[in-house]
Amino acid sequence: MSTKPNSPPAESWALDGREVDLLHYIYNRPDIKEIRGNPKKVLSAIDTYNIEFSFLMNIGATKGEFITNIIAERKPSVMIELGGYIGYSAILFGDAIRKNGGKQYLSIEKNPEMAAIADRLVELAGLRDYVRIIVGSSSEVLRELITETKEIEAVELIFIDHWQELYRPDLWLLEELDGLKPDKSVLLADNVIVPGTPDYLEWIQATTPEAKREILSRSNFGSLKPNPDLVYDSHVQEFDTHIGHVGLP
Numbered sequence: 001m002s003t004k005p006n007s008p009p010a011e012s013w014a015l016d017g018r019e020v021d022l023l024h025y026i027y028n029r030p031d032i033k034e035i036r037g038n039p040k041k042v043l044s045a046i047d048t049y050n051i052e053f054s055f056l057m058n059i060g061a062t063k064g065e066f067i068t069n070i071i072a073e074r075k076p077s078v079m080i081e082l083g084g085y086i087g088y089s090a091i092l093f094g095d096a097i098r099k100n101g102g103k104q105y106l107s108i109e110k111n112p113e114m115a116a117i118a119d120r121l122v123e124l125a126g127l128r129d130y131v132r133i134i135v136g137s138s139s140e141v142l143r144e145l146i147t148e149t150k151e152i153e154a155v156e157l158i159f160i161d162h163w164q165e166l167y168r169p170d171l172w173l174l175e176e177l178d179g180l181k182p183d184k185s186v187l188l189a190d191n192v193i194v195p196g197t198p199d200y201l202e203w204i205q206a207t208t209p210e211a212k213r214e215i216l217s218r219s220n221f222g223s224l225k226p227n228p229d230l231v232y233d234s235h236v237q238e239f240d241t242h243i244g245h246v247g248l249p
């Protein structure tokens with residue numbers, strides 16, 4: 001007899017039906033015809049829902065612009081995201097990948113309901129050819145992309161935005177799989193100050209292999225094989241995260 005896994009519990013800030021409600025809100029808008037095929041208008045409709053009805057844990061306009069500028073500067077062919085939620089960042093950054101001559105934005109989302117909503121909104125935005133929503137846990141999908149399908153040889157740009165306790169283990173996994181290359185790979189991680197990811201920050205801010213070995217000597221890394229010889233050039237930036245509209249004042 002098989003058992004049916006439970007859905008993740010609803011929180012006061014997510015997964016309580018608001019994400020499905022968002023779809024109804026967007027598809028019932030009188031301007032749905034103008035929204036179709038227009039990434040900016042899809043994002044703006046999500047922003048309006050966020051401001052007027054229920055909070056959604058999207059990257060938002062300010063940090064979003066910071067990252068789209070990095071995409072414009074580095075022009076990655078493929079960008080990866082860990083934690084897609086309802087597809088806001090996938091639409092914003094997938095559109096930036098398209099505009100900058102890139103091929104694909106791969107958004108990895110563990111919750112299949114959220115992935116289905118993201119898929120619908122990506123389709124609505126007209127970004128089907130550029131954005132792929134992959135349902136699965138970040139570690140399993142990263143392993144598949146790098147070692148099985150070999151779609152990723154080395155990370156160009158990765159946006160880390162899932163649960164904070166997974167930031168460092170997933171970074172260690174990328175190191176183990178030799179998926180990061182100096183001068184090529186850029187990591188962008190959200191929420192490192194609030195709620196905060198002290199273990200991830202400590203690892204990327206350690207400036208010598210010796211300091212990294214010392215961290216490993218007091219850390220539990222299970223079967224992962226972190227690479228203490230990989231030293232990062234890191235920068236932490238604080239943002240005013242008031243909710244605004246993408247591309248609108």
Ligand SMILES: C[S@@+](CC[C@H](N)C(=O)[O-])C[C@H]1O[C@@H](n2cnc3c(N)ncnc32)[C@H](O)[C@@H]1O
Binds near residue numbers: 057081163
């Ligand atoms: C902060 S939200 C992502 C927001 C999204 N990047 C945006 O800015 O629009 C975090 C998401 O990570 C997902 N998540 C949590 N653990 C995960 C894992 N191991 N692999 C993939 N996704 C995960 C959650 O289901 C949630 O939808």
